[in-house]
Amino acid sequence: MINIHEAEKLILDNCSAEKIELLPLHKAGGYVLAEQIKAPIDSPPYDQSAMDGYAFSFDGWDGQSDLQVTGEVQAGEFLNQEIKSNEAVRIFTGAELPAGTDTVVIQELTTLNNMHVHIEDKMISKGKNVRLKASQTKKGNNVLSSNHFLSPASVSFLASLGIDLVKVFSKPCISIIVTGKELIKPGQEVTKGKIYESNSYGLVAALEQLYISPVSVEVTDDDEMQIMNAVTRQLNSDIIILTGGVSVGDYDFVFSALEKCEVTKIFHKVKQKPGKPFYFGRHHNTLVFGLPGNPASALTCFYKYIVNAIGSFTKREYFKKTKLPLAEDYLKKPKLTYFLKGKSTAEAVSILNNQESYMMNSFADADCIIELDEDKEQFHKGDIVPVLMII
Amino acid sequence: MINIHEAEKLILDNCSAEKIELLPLHKAGGYVLAEQIKAPIDSPPYDQSAMDGYAFSFDGWDGQSDLQVTGEVQAGEFLNQEIKSNEAVRIFTGAELPAGTDTVVIQELTTLNNMHVHIEDKMISKGKNVRLKASQTKKGNNVLSSNHFLSPASVSFLASLGIDLVKVFSKPCISIIVTGKELIKPGQEVTKGKIYESNSYGLVAALEQLYISPVSVEVTDDDEMQIMNAVTRQLNSDIIILTGGVSVGDYDFVFSALEKCEVTKIFHKVKQKPGKPFYFGRHHNTLVFGLPGNPASALTCFYKYIVNAIGSFTKREYFKKTKLPLAEDYLKKPKLTYFLKGKSTAEAVSILNNQESYMMNSFADADCIIELDEDKEQFHKGDIVPVLMII
Secondary structure: OEOHHHHHHHHHHOOOOOOEEEEEHHHOOOOEEOOOEEOOOOEOOOOEEOOOEEEEOOOOOOOOOOEEEEEEEOOOOOOOOOOOOOEEEEEOOOOEOOOOOOEEEEHHHEEEEOOEEEEOOOOOOOOOOEEOOOOOEOOOOEEEOOOOEOOHHHHHHHHHOOOOEEEEEOOOOEEEEEEOOOEEOOOOOOOOOOEEOOHHHHHHHHHHHOOOOOOEEEEEOOOHHHHHHHHHHOOOOOEEEEEOOOOOOOOOOHHHHHHHOOOEEEEEOEOEEOOOOOEEEEEOOEEEEEEOOOHHHHHHHHHHHHHHHHHHHHOOOOOOEEEEEEOOOEEOOOOOEEEEEEEEOOOOEEEOOOOOOOOOHHHHHOOEEEEEOOOOOEEOOOOEEEEEEOO | OEOHHHHHHHHHHOOOOOOEEEEEHHHOOOOEEOOOEEOOOOEOOOOEEOOOEEEEOOOOOOOOOOEEEEEEEOOOOOOOOOOOOOEEEEEOOOOEOOOOOOEEEEHHHEEEEOOEEEEOOOOOOOOOOEEOOOOOEOOOOEEEOOOOEOOHHHHHHHHHOOOOEEEEEOOOOEEEEEEOOOEEOOOOOOOOOOEEOOHHHHHHHHHHHOOOOOOEEEEEOOOHHHHHHHHHHOOOOOEEEEEOOOOOOOOOOHHHHHHHOOOEEEEEOEOEEOOOOOEEEEEOOEEEEEEOOOHHHHHHHHHHHHHHHHHHHHOOOOOOEEEEEEOOOEEOOOOOEEEEEEEEOOOOEEEOOOOOOOOOHHHHHOOEEEEEOOOOOEEOOOOEEEEEEOO
16 A cells, blocks of 8 residues: 555656646636746836826926926827927826826926916926836736736736736646445435435535536446446546545445546555545546545545646645644554644644544534644644645 | 725725525535524434444344344445344445444454354454444534534535535625726727726636626726716625726716715725725615726725625635735835735745836735835834735
8 A cells, every 4th residue: 555645646647637728818817827928018008197297398397487288188098299398288197198298297296377387396306207118017028937826916917918818727627426325415305324425515615615616526326337437428527536435345336447447547545544545547638536435535635635636737736735733642543644634723733523534523613634644653732743724 | 094994994894784695505615604504414314334344233242153144234225124133234334234233343354154254353342333323413413603614524514414505695796897098908909098908807806716706897988977877887786896087186087976876985095005095985785995097006905905895795704814024124105004015935025026006017926915004114124014915
């Protein structure tokens, strides 16, 4: 059986199928750029007033005379007029400076008499209150690199350069197949021997956290043919996530169904608790994950492994990894990495009660998953442990 | 002019219009519960095997004899048969224990001869490998409180209890109105005096970060009637965000248009940089924000103020507030709070270049907004300052 580090590496080694797509900019927030962006224009595209006031030629002005106001230019308009040295124009924030002007005096530091403006700004200097053409970026400059995360501010910046299409790393297409004869849909009445199906709910919500909607969610019986059919239907996805039926019991058909679908096993079983029967395989470029049916095991494996696989497509890191001191002692078995539901503060992380893999009430209160090293048995209050923040 | 703390308080004081809706559970991830949830069933709903093995009565067994295997029960099935003290049943993980049994010995610690099972588990004890009925929660118990954040694990937990509808705090309906005669759409050719419209792009992406799509995005000219018409159309939204035209220049019509639409001004102008002309008003339960047209000002005000207003609807805290030491000295004017685009590490926060409100290139690289106190002028490397993480 491999350990968690080998499992992580094997998954990332098999994540080579990144895809690139051209997206309209207004849909590209949260993606990562797959191209280098050069500025298609100077920004600002012209000398621009930063304030409401009067534009004039600083060198043409004698420093004391009033200037004749010969025009007005509003933002969005263009004054096709050469301004002489004894003239000024009324100008507004964002407007293009007319030819012949280079400086703006703000309205509050002027008086206007008979269409002549008197400048009262004792500190006026050449270029004041003007945003020079290309002062943010010159046409042709590299402005954002490939692998840049498109934050809202990045999107706004690209829009301001006139860019409306960008190449980004695609989100993977993900299919979920939940298996189990015992599963009934929430909202129905629970009958003898049945339990409510919850894994698809947890996984869909977890994908939603990553801004991904699965392309398909199916629930099948513990039946090899049903599972094969479901897998075959989804083999054009980038990632298939199955839950349940991954052990080697008489009614665990996921492994054999995947073999028959020509999914190549990369590993099956990891030295971890919960999630020991965790399976990973591959069919051409489709990654196939088999998660245990217990909801806490399934979600733990999702956060620990599948999120990394998704990140290899999108080039994003979704959840913060940190280290925190344990708030209490803990005793575990050796030779298994433990993943425990935790609640963190800035100072420490507490191990919640009810860690059994069928219990979700503690997971519902958790904000993180604590990782306890496979080789160690005794953990003491204050020991620094890796923590994966999941909220 | 009010300061940022007064502005924040006035906004929150006017955010009283939370709304509650009933959502299907599979759409409820990321929302906050608006009701207390009681368990509608025991969970597990019956004594359940935790392993593949054989179920028997611990007290009925003499501790050495082989037990006759009289049946089999798979997960999802129900064995309507009373098991006697010298009998056992083949059982699989998740299956309901038949009447008369209370203990499961795992398959690996048994041998089977002629349909009799020999128990080799020297450590077997009563109830071993059994998940007792109601051991996670009893029917009628309070399991999640109102105001609980519906993480993926919480959603999975509720599904496992059979719940398929939950009351949650609604996301607000948000409309965006971008004003400016100078604006042209990215992708078109920039002409004399025009610039590319970028605020709607930045705001839509920022709302997307909060898992919210605006109900409407409009771009209008600097024209009072056009702005009034746009505002009137959106007065059934919970939040209207306008950008541009909020100063008091000859072509700033937002303020007058809002007055004519009977939007009551709560405040106009805040002692801050960028974003001084920031406006906040209210029309019945509709909150109206007027952001400056400069893209960096608009986005800064969004993160600092509007995100809190959205959180008052959804009961979520979206972005982490922290404190970090400055990586370098900084000199600012007094009597204005400064919001600076920053880049953080675990140890310190750096102030990026190009902080002018029309420049978005530094914002595109920022992962946080640094807040510098209004009263202070000199900041030194190592000074601890508030930081709002925005990525």
